[in-house]
Amino acid sequence: MERLDKAALNALQPPEFRNENSLASTLKTLLFFTTLMITVPIGLYFTTKSYVFEGALGMSNRDSYFYAAIVAVVAVHVVLALFVYVAWNEGSRQWREGKQD
Numbered sequence: 001m002e003r004l005d006k007a008a009l010n011a012l013q014p015p016e017f018r019n020e021n022s023l024a025s026t027l028k029t030l031l032f033f034t035t036l037m038i039t040v041p042i043g044l045y046f047t048t049k050s051y052v053f054e055g056a057l058g059m060s061n062r063d064s065y066f067y068a069a070i071v072a073v074v075a076v077h078v079v080l081a082l083f084v085y086v087a088w089n090e091g092s093r094q095w096r097e098g099k100q101d
Helices: 002-012 015-056 061-100
Strands: none
């Protein structure tokens, strides 16, 4: 009986209202990972170049560019993998909630 009540309430709401929360959540997730995609690789590049490779390990300027770029590329891949993981779980959660209604 409770499922029928939920289905009746969802049928009364316009579709735009039902999808508003999922759209806002999706945009927040996208903006969060966009910010991460910009700041993390650039920050890691300059931090590892200056403090790790040139400072702590004493590498030359030319070598530190190369290894810092590798760190930045790995950071990009990690952020992308996290985004795919979060988006996949968010999509499956919304699908399950929609299926139960």
